[in-house]
Amino acid sequence: MITKPIFGFSLLIFISFIFNQNICYAQNPPSITGYTCNPNQFNPCQTYVLYRARGPQFLDLASIGDLFSVSRLMIANPSNISNPNTTLVNDQPLFVPIKCSCNNINSTFGSISYAGLNYSFKAGDTMYDMSVTKYQNLTTYQSVEAVNPTVEATKIAIGQTIKFPIFCKCPTTRQNQPRLLITYVFQPNDNISSIASRFRITPQSITQMNGNNIKILDTIFIPLPNLPNLTRPASSNTPPPPPPPTAPAPVIQENDRKGTVIWLAIGLGVCGLLLILILGLFYKEKTVKREKYSDIERQKSLYVGSKKGSIVDKDVEVNLMADLSDCLDKYKMYKMEQLWEATNGFDEECLIQGSVYKGTIDGEVLAIKKMKWNAREELKILQKVNHGNLVKLEGFCIDPKEANCYLVYEYVENGSLHSWLHGEKPEKLSWKTRLRIATDVANGLLYIHEHTRPRVVHKDIKSSNILLDSNMRAKVANFGLAKSGCNAITMHIVGTQGYIAPEYLTDGIVSTKMDVFSFGVVLLELVSGKEAINDEGKVLWAKVSDFSEGSEERKVSKLQEWMDESLLREELTIESVVNVMSVAISCLNKDPSRRPGMIEIVYALSKSIDLFSDVSEEGLSPRQVTAR
Incomplete structure (x- = not known):
């Protein structure tokens, strides 16, 4: 007798386990309506959910923090993790902070307690998958649909923001009540006693809070006086498949050996065929790419001047062109020779600021930005934005000798706002012009925050990145640090001192609200005429709260x-x-959630323009005061 191949039997057991899990879920579905509350008797609170790190996507605090819109440190500290950059173990338990409140849904659901988390949909996401997989049954897709009544579940666009209600409860103020109610999803291998032992509480306290009819994947609430210490598991704690049946192991007769070998041969043959197909497609794609760029390569002029005699690395050129394959049909490809002649060999007399040069090509004045090969992300963002208050990209050029890239922009005649406010300009900006500049910048930011998918965060809003055209209308420039997508966490902090939002500086949180903060600093510059940071290193916004204190006079x-x-x-x-x-x-509030969005800002600034415009031709209206 010969036993069945181990891998085949294990696969059968695994499929059986998954099937049984689905049957169990169908027979005992978790609560789908959430947990009712009375808004008049509900005190909002900060509480925690127990979340399990799971690969491959959620094995680091940055990705989990992004999912819950919190920083790495906000998870690391309560979860007893000393290094927020550590790689997590599969199924490692974490305490993730959430803000719980009582929210009215509709007449069917009534009011339920939850923490609303905004999530920007990505390709392949669904309400059901997000609820069950990424949020690990901390909510249900039925509740998500109820909280987003105007959204059709089958027609959610990539980049569209959906609110996910994470179930939670807050303790009452009555005596002898627990200080915390931790949101916990009942697992297939859980029982009340094991949970009680894990959190060092009594089983009775769990059933008193949640009742006796707790089912698999139900959300329950663990009453605790304080957060316990969580320990990092030595290895994955994923529950193993159920043990095989106790019946005698099936056997295979001698005459079945041939059938087994045949099936193995068929399986290997199919795998080999798929591998050949994949390799063929890969080779074809590479061939097409090289043919696509061959004409462009032949047109490239050799760099002259100080670079004369250097060897052109064709492999580098092909790779750089491949990186920009999405942009080839959308922008003009300039020759290196054209840029060299336009800027007189990148002479200092043509330098505008930084690494941006003024040049004329075919009678058109352009701004040419010279940069090392880090322009791919900037180009990807620029190709999907088109707005009158954003500097327009005309084209680009590749220098294969040193893997440099040159971005060619429209030339904005009157230079930067910074030079007008803090430079040697003979004329100062009037209040009317400053108001219009502020509104132009706000409209440009409104466009990239609300009308691009996914949203774009500029990350470097400052007066030197705001350019003024011949009509003194403002355009936002320099998307070199911009990020497509928001509510992310980064360890690489970049930006300009004096404009950087506090949450980005301390925790690396990237969101549209960091642009709002920087815009608030620009408004201070427009009002005061002062630099964002003075010679002593003090930031302009440090004492802005002083202007909201005292009487109106x-x-x-x-x-x-x-x-x-x-x-x-x-x-x-x-x-x-x-x-x-x-x-x-309001833009400079240290709490990003309390800063306004750009829609509110544009509306408020238009009100300022209306107030200014109330000055009649005969003089001031009675409610106006001369600012002298």
Whole structure:
């Protein structure tokens, strides 16, 4: 007698386990309606969910923090993890903080307690998969549908934001009540006693809080006086498949050996055929790419001047062109010779600022940005944005000698806002012009935050990246640090001192609200005429809260003392300046969740323009004050 091949039997057991799990879920579905609450008697609280790190996607705190919109440290500290950059073990338990509140859904669901997490859909995501897999049954797709009544589950666009209600409860204020109620999903290998032992509480306290009819994958709440210490498992704690039946192991007769060998041969043959097909497709794709770029390669002019005599690395050129394959049909490909002639060999007299040169090609004045090969992400973002308040990209050029890339932009005649506010310009900007500049920048940010999919975060909003055209209209420039997608965590902190949002500096949180913070600093520059950071290293926004304290008269007095002197010589409505200052203060809130979105900012700034425009041709209206 010969036993069956081990892999075949294990596969049979695994399929049986999955099937049984699905049957169990169908017969005993978890709560789908959430947990009812009374808004009048509910005190919101910060609590925690127990989340399990699971590969391949969620084995680091950054990806889990992104999913729950919290920083790595906010998970590491309660989860007893000393290094927030550590790689997690599969099924490692984590305490993830959430803000729990009572929310009215509709007449069917009533009010339920949950923490609403906004998630931007990616390719392949569904409400069901997100609820069951990524959020690990901490919510249900039925509740997600209820919380998003205007969303059709089968028509969710990539990049669309959906709110996921993570089930939670807050303890009452009555005496002898636990301080914390941890959200926990009942696992297939759990029982009340094992959970109680794990959290060092009594089984009775769990059943008192959740009842006796707890089913697999139900959300339950663990009553605790304090968070316990979580330990990192030595290896994966994924529950093993159920043991095989106790019946005698099936046997295979001698005359079945031939059948087994035949099936193995068929399986290996199919695998070999698939491998040949994959290799053939890969070779074909590489061949097509090389043919696609061959014409472009032949057109490339050799770099002259100081680079004369260097050897062109064709492999580097092909690789760089392959990286930009998505952009070839959308932008003009300039020759290196054209850029060299346009800038007189990149002469310093053509230098605008940094590594940006002014040049003329075919009678058109352009701005040429020279950079090392790190332009791919910037190009990917620029090719999907098109707005009057964003500097337009005209084309690009590759220098294969040193793997350099040159981005060619429209030339914006009047330079940067920074040079007008802090440079040697003979004329100062009027309040009307400053208001229009602020509104233009806000509209540009509104476009990249709300009308691109996925959303774009600029990450480097500052007065030197705001350019003014011949009509003094503003355009946002320099997407070199921009990121497509938000609510991410990064360890690589970049930006300009004085404009960086606190949460990005401390925790590496990337979101649209960091652009809002930087925009608030620009508003302060427009009002005060002062630099974002002074010679002593003090940031302009440090004492902005002083302007929201005291009586209205005192606020206005302090504001007038702080305003740009050139504005004090104008006849303008102080109400308009106060309104802009209020917008700046709200943008600079240290809590990013309390900062306004760009839609609100654009609306508020338009109100400031209306207040300014109330000045009649005969003079000031009764409600206006001359800012002198």
